[in-house]
Amino acid sequence: MTQETRHDLRFPLFAIAVALAAAVMVVLAVYSALPVAFDQNALILALLVFAAVGSEVLAVLYPKSVFSVSMSFPLGVAVSAYFGPAYGALVGVLLALSVAWPRSARKWDRILFNIGQLILTFTSAGFLFQLLGHLLMASGPTRADGVIAALLVAAVAVTVGVAINTMLVVLGASVLYGQSIGKTLSEGVAAMVPSQLTLGIVGVLMAQVAAAVGAPGLALFVVPLLVARQTYERTVQLRSAYADTIASLVAALEAKDVYTKGHSVRVAKYACATARHLGMPDAKVDRLEWAALLHDIGKVGVSRRVLSKNGKLSDAEYDEIKRHPAIGARILEDVPYLADLVPSIQAHHERLDGSGYGSGAAGSDIPLEARVLAVADAYDAMTSTRPYRTAMRHEAAVEQLQGGRGAQFDGDVVDAFLSAFEDSSLLADGAPE
Amino acid sequence: MNKARWAVLAQCCVATAAIYAAAGPGLVADLQSLDAWILVAALIVAAALLSALSVWLPRGDAVDSSAAIAFMAGAFLTPQLSSLVMAVGWLLGMAVSRRGMDLWRSLEQVSRRALLMAGAYAYLGYAVRAIFGGSFVASAAGTAAARLSTLESGLALKTAMTPGFGSQAAVLTLYLVIGLGGILFVSLDLAIEQLQSSLRLSSPYWSLLLGSVRLRGWMAVAEMSVAALTVLVYPTLGAWGMVIATGMLIIMRRSFVLLRDMQTSYELTIEVLARSMEWSDSARRGHAERVANMVAMAARRIGFSSKRLEDVRYAALFHDVAHMGSDEGSPDSESTSSAVLADVVLLGGALPILRILDSQGHVSESPDEEDVIGAYLVARFSDIDDAVNVGIAPSPQLSNAIGARLYASTRASAERVIREVERLAPGLVTANQLSMDVAL
Numbered sequence: 085m086t087q088e089t090r091h092d093l094r095f096p097l098f099a100i101a102v103a104l105a106a107a108v109m110v111v112l113a114v115y116s117a118l119p120v121a122f123d124q125n126a127l128i129l130a131l132l133v134f135a136a137v138g139s140e141v142l143a144v145l146y147p148k149s150v151f152s153v154s155m156s157f158p159l160g161v162a163v164s165a166y167f168g169p170a171y172g173a174l175v176g177v178l179l180a181l182s183v184a185w186p187r188s189a190r191k192w193d194r195i196l197f198n199i200g201q202l203i204l205t206f207t208s209a210g211f212l213f214q215l216l217g218h219l220l221m222a223s224g225p226t227r228a229d230g231v232i233a234a235l236l237v238a239a240v241a242v243t244v245g246v247a248i249n250t251m252l253v254v255l256g257a258s259v260l261y262g263q264s265i266g267k268t269l270s271e272g273v274a275a276m277v278p279s280q281l282t283l284g285i286v287g288v289l290m291a292q293v294a295a296a297v298g299a300p301g302l303a304l305f306v307v308p309l310l311v312a313r314q315t316y317e318r319t320v321q322l323r324s325a326y327a328d329t330i331a332s333l334v335a336a337l338e339a340k341d342v343y344t345k346g347h348s349v350r351v352a353k354y355a356c357a358t359a360r361h362l363g364m365p366d367a368k369v370d371r372l373e374w375a376a377l378l379h380d381i382g383k384v385g386v387s388r389r390v391l392s393k394n395g396k397l398s399d400a401e402y403d404e405i406k407r408h409p410a411i412g413a414r415i416l417e418d419v420p421y422l423a424d425l426v427p428s429i430q431a432h433h434e435r436l437d438g439s440g441y442g443s444g445a446a447g448s449d450i451p452l453e454a455r456v457l458a459v460a461d462a463y464d465a466m467t468s469t470r471p472y473r474t475a476m477r478h479e480a481a482v483e484q485l486q487g488g489r490g491a492q493f494d495g496d497v498v499d500a501f502l503s504a505f506e507d508s509s510l511l512a513d514g515a516p517e
Numbered sequence: 518m519n520k521a522r523w524a525v526l527a528q529c530c531v532a533t534a535a536i537y538a539a540a541g542p543g544l545v546a547d548l549q550s551l552d553a554w555i556l557v558a559a560l561i562v563a564a565a566l567l568s569a570l571s572v573w574l575p576r577g578d579a580v581d582s583s584a585a586i587a588f589m590a591g592a593f594l595t596p597q598l599s600s601l602v603m604a605v606g607w608l609l610g611m612a613v614s615r616r617g618m619d620l621w622r623s624l625e626q627v628s629r630r631a632l633l634m635a636g637a638y639a640y641l642g643y644a645v646r647a648i649f650g651g652s653f654v655a656s657a658a659g660t661a662a663a664r665l666s667t668l669e670s671g672l673a674l675k676t677a678m679t680p681g682f683g684s685q686a687a688v689l690t691l692y693l694v695i696g697l698g699g700i701l702f703v704s705l706d707l708a709i710e711q712l713q714s715s716l717r718l719s720s721p722y723w724s725l726l727l728g729s730v731r732l733r734g735w736m737a738v739a740e741m742s743v744a745a746l747t748v749l750v751y752p753t754l755g756a757w758g759m760v761i762a763t764g765m766l767i768i769m770r771r772s773f774v775l776l777r778d779m780q781t782s783y784e785l786t787i788e789v790l791a792r793s794m795e796w797s798d799s800a801r802r803g804h805a806e807r808v809a810n811m812v813a814m815a816a817r818r819i820g821f822s823s824k825r826l827e828d829v830r831y832a833a834l835f836h837d838v839a840h841m842g843s844d845e846g847s848p849d850s851e852s853t854s855s856a857v858l859a860d861v862v863l864l865g866g867a868l869p870i871l872r873i874l875d876s877q878g879h880v881s882e883s884p885d886e887e888d889v890i891g892a893y894l895v896a897r898f899s900d901i902d903d904a905v906n907v908g909i910a911p912s913p914q915l916s917n918a919i920g921a922r923l924y925a926s927t928r929a930s931a932e933r934v935i936r937e938v939e940r941l942a943p944g945l946v947t948a949n950q951l952s953m954d955v956a957l
Contacts, residue, residue, distance in 0.1 A: 235757065282768055289746075289761055297749050304742040304749070308769065311739040315772045322779045325863045326786070332861045333790045336838060384796035419789055421782030 095260045096193040102200035102252060106173075109207040113169035116214070127299045129171065132163050132290070136175055137182045139309075144317045155309045157249075157280055160206045161242060161287025166294055169210030176202030201252040209245030209284075213237065242284030250276050267365060274367075327370075330377050337384065344380070344391075347464055352376035354460035357504035358497060362456070372453050375425040379432050379457055382412025409433055409442035428453035432461060435492045455494040459485060459501050462493070521716040525625045528709070532600075532628040535635030552755070557602055559756040560590050563763040564606020569614040570767060572774050582766040583607065584706045584737065585744035587630055588699055589759070592748045600631040629709050636705055699741030707737065721820040728823035736773055740766060783863070784827075791834040800909070801837075804902055809833035811898040812891070815937040821887065828866035829891035835867065836874055836895050870895065877918050886927060890934050893919045897938055 136159035143154035156179055164172030180198035216237045250273060258268040286305070293301040331349055338344045355376040359369045383391060386408050390401045397405065413430040416422045431443040431454035438446030440458075450458075466481040476484070482502065489495040564586045571581030583603065590599035604627045611623075711729050715722040747762040754761070788806065795802050812833040816826050839854045855871035858864050873884055873892035896916035903909050924931040 232757075282764075285761065286765065289750075289765075292754065293746060293750055301746070301749055304746045307735065307742045308739040308765065311735050312769065312772060314735070315769075315776050319772070319776045319779055322776070322783060322863070326779075326783055329783070329861050329863055330786065330790070332858070333787075336857045337790075337794060381790075381793055384793040415789055415793055419782060419785045421778070422786060 095197075095256070098256065098259045099193040099197035099200065102204070102256075103196045104200075106176075106200035106203035106207075109169070109204060109211075110173045113173050113207050113210065116211075117168055117170040125167070128294045128302070129163065129167060131299055131302055132159050132166075132294075133175060133178060135159050135306075136163070137178055139313075140179045140182045142313065143183075144313065144320055155283070155313050158283040158287030158290060158309070160202070161209055161245065161284045162290035162294070164206045164210030164245075165213050165238070165241070165288050165291035167210075168214055169207040172206030172210040173203045176204075176206045197256050201249065201256065204252065205245050205249040208248050209241045212241035212244055216240065238285065238288040242281060242288065246277060246280040246284055249280065264363075267363070270365065327374060327377070330374060334377050334381070337381075344383075344468075347468065348377050348380060350464045351379065351457065351460045354463060354501065354504070355456050358456050358460060358501040359453075361500035361504045361507070362452075362497065364452075368453070371425060372428070372456060374422065375428045375432075375453055376457055376460065378412065378416060378422070378425060379429050379461065380408065380412070381415055381429075382408035382410065384415075385411035406433075406441040427451050428457060430454075432457040434458070436494060437491045440492075450494075452494075452497075455497045456501075459493050459497050462488075463501070519716075521713060522621055524713060524716050525621055525628065528632065528713075529624055529628040532631035532635065535632060555756045556593060556759075557598070559759045560586060560594075560599075560602045561606045561609065563759055563766075564590075564603055565609035565613060566763060567766060567770065568607045568610025570770055570774075571610070571614075572770070572777060582740045582770050583630070584633070584703050585740040585762075585766055587633055587706075588702050588741060588744040589747055589762075591633070591702070592698075593751075600627075600635075603627075603630040625713055629706070629713075632709065633702060633706055636702065699745050700738070703737045703741050707733070718817075720817050724817075724820040724822060732823065733773075736769065739769060743769075787831065787864070788834065791838075794838060801907055804899070804907055805834050805837060807902050807906060808836070808895060808898045811902070811941055812894045815894050815898075815934075815941055816891065818937050818940075819890065819934060821891075824866065825887055825891070829870060829887075829894065831864050831867035832870035832874070832891055833895045833898070835864070836871065836899060839875075873919060874915065877915055879918075886923075886930060889919065889923050889926065890930065893923050893934060894938065898941075 136156040139155035139159060143156070160172060160175045160179065163175045177199055180195060180202050183198055253276070254265065254269045254273075257263070258265045261268075286309075290302060290305055293304070331352075334348045335346070338347060352373045356369050356373050359372050364372070386404055390397065390404050393401065409430045409432060413426045416426055416429065427443070428451045431445050431450050433442045434440035434445050434450045434454060435458075436447055436450070436455075440446075443450075445454075463481050463485060466476045466484060467478060469475045485493060485498050485501070489498055564583050567582045567586060571583075583606070586606070587599070587603050590602050593599075594602065607626055607630065608623070707729055708726065711726045712722060714720070714729075715725050718725075743762050743765050747758050750758040788809075791805050792803070795805060809830050813826055813830045816829050821829065835854055835858055837854065838857050853871075853875040855868050855875050858868065858871065869884060869888040870891040873888060874895060893916060896919055897913075900913050900916050920931070920935075923934065
């Protein structure tokens with residue numbers, strides 16, 4: 085998700101509205117609070133709150149996103165289920181402040197929004213536990229129907245809590261970053277909902293264990309939650325480093341040829357900017373970046389003499405060049421994680437009128453990613469010096485792209501590419517040497 | 518019959534003897550109530566699900582969470598019944614996942630679980646009885662013959678954990694016993710499993726065990742925590758607690774698989790890119806990969822940990838990266854392999870080895886001994902591959918120089934490394950080579 089924020093009154097007003105709704109919930113929660121016997125429960129509350137705040141400070145951020153995964157969510161749910169909505173609100177406030185604390189420059193509207201949304205999340209789950217008559221099964225064997233009813237109540241309360249949390253975060257991000265609600269929602273649901281639902285159920289189990297066997301039972305949750313966090317963090321780190329590794333190794337391959345040095349990295353930059361202007365989801369933009377970095381990997385199968393020939397290519401030499409998309413596809417087919425990039429790499433030299441080469445596709449049969457790659461690749465090739473000609477100027481290359489609309493290039497993609505140039509500093513950053 | 522199969526047979530015999538020695542009340546006595554049948558069914562389903570979702574590592578052992586289920590079974594059932602439950606669950610899981618079942622692998626898995634059941638029984642039975650005394654068992658089960666690990670005494674845990682039963686200290690001790698039991702149980706599971714892998718792969722046992730602990734240690738502790746939680750909440754949630762526990766175990770397994778898949782893809786991508794770099798040089802195509810495979814085999818036998826194996830393998834894959842890609846095949850004097858890869862964070866572990874290779878063994882700082890061994894293996898196997906597969910005369914100056922450095926630092930290590938190289942490439946490298954290294 086693009087991190088450029090709007091600087092108008094919409095988000096502050098939205099944050100105030102969320103905070104006011106949260107204030108109403110707090111009043112209701114305090115008014116309806118059930119008495120809690122603190123002689124035995126103070127330790128449980130302290131442990132859950134301390135662990136929740138610690139987890140929030142150590143939350144793992146999704147790369148290039150506003151969404152994060154924290155183990156504080158199940159702990160907040162456990163407090164709401166065990167102690168009721170008023171204490172859930174308390175945890176919400178502490179969690180929001182713990183997010184803001186290490187970053188003193190945090191703006192007031194974001195702190196207010198976080199406090200409001202967390203209060204609404206935990207109090208709503210807590211109210212549902214309370215209203216549906218849920219009682220944690222603290223002692224003795226329970227009848228099977230009682231267990232099923234309790235599990236259903238837990239599932240409903242957690243689902244409502246997760247739904248409120250997701251909706252508020254998605255709306256907030258949409259207002260703050262000016263993106264469409266649909267796009268933000270689809271990303272938010274994919275990123276947050278499965279893990280939050282699971283963790284919410286774990287939170288209810290925590291409350292159950294605390295009720296059944298007291299504070300010592302909570303210790304058994306420490307390692308599973310820490311392991312889940314560590315595993316997730318390592319996966320995120322590996323995923324981020326993956327693209328860097330590919331970029332470095334492709335750069336090492338290209339460095340052998342002064343004419344293609346940096347080509348793939350520049351194509352990736354152009355392609356990603358264009359894809360964002362076309363409104364592609366972030367997940368697809370990420371994959372496109374990888375495809376762009378690897379789009380010419382098949383050139384390892386083309387003789388360097390042909391690639392760097394200073395003059396017109398013979399038919400046989402041109403046929404050899406035309407094999408590179410297929411070779412690239414064959415190389416990448418062996419890697420399951422990269423296999424989805426194969427169609428766009430295989431088709432990146434196709435033309436809309438069917439006169440290109442690679443996969444034999446034409447028109448809308450060419451994947452959109454391949455059409456984006458085609459424009460980005462062509463622009464960089466035209467503006468780079470090659471053995472047989474000097475680099476074109478930006479204006480001349482744009483003229484060529486415009487001239488190829490409909491026959492060679494997708495007109496919408498050309499428009500998006502040019503808009504990306506107008507809106508950003510691509511020209512200054514990305515110009516080939 | 519090889520050593521691994523003899524070990525499986527021995528394991529089966531020990532497991533049978535242990536289960537027989539641990540015999541308690543018969544199966545029929547265990548399954549007299551509906552609760553008991555539900556519990557047994559839940560355990561079988563959980564074991565089957567987790568076996569079906571097990572992750573098979575390239576070296577042949579499976580990573581599953583069934584140890585956690587086995588621990589629960591051990592806490593609630595007799596050793597015979599829990600062994601039967603785990604065997605049926607495992608076989609069902611294999612059938613559901615449609616994985617080919619090899620007789621020896623099946624025997625190994627089932628007998629390992631049976632052995633663990635006997636261990637769990639012995640531990641829980643004797644430890645708890647020693648702490649709580651005969652009255653605990655008697656009040657729980659009602660007969661002198663009953664033991665803690667029977668279903669009846671498993672249900673007695675309920676009584677122990679209901680308010681009003683016993684002192685808080687007694688209940689805390691019980692938690693401690695269950696938690697410690699979980700750790701012992703999973704440790705025994707890993708130890709036996711890695712013994713089998715060691716015999717199958719002819720790799721040093723401790724190296725495999727340490728690698729396995731590093732890879733799965735925390736995951737195993739987390740799974741045993743979930744198993745202990747399930748035992749603790751059994752009094753209130755009954756078999757439903759097992760549904761939640763199995764869900765948690767599956768989610769933990771999935772996250773492990775996700776991470777493992779990402780790591781595997783990453784390694785595969787690196788290999789594919791390394792292979793691509795050699796594509797334009799028809800004579801040396803596949804050289805780096807062959808060298809990497811030989812180096813990995815030797816390093817595994819020498820006892821490198823899994824992390825160090827990965828580092829030395831990457832170093833082998835990219836040892837020529839600075840020289841690849843030009844039609845002439847001539848070295849690029851301005852670049853070194855370590856410089857080319859300097860920005861690749863996840864290949865950082867291979868850089869010290871590449872620096873030793875780049876500097877002809879003359880790095881200024883004191884290198885780690887395993888890095889020197891790794892560099893020596895890469896250089897020596899590269900020479901061997903040049904001679905055998907590429908068909909060019911090797912230029913052993915580099916491997917000789919690094920070998921001399923290795924010999925000067927630790928003679929014993931150097932001789933062991935030479936033995937491994939000679940074992941993998943008999944006749945091509947002799948111990949005399951080392952003398953030549955030193956002379957150089």
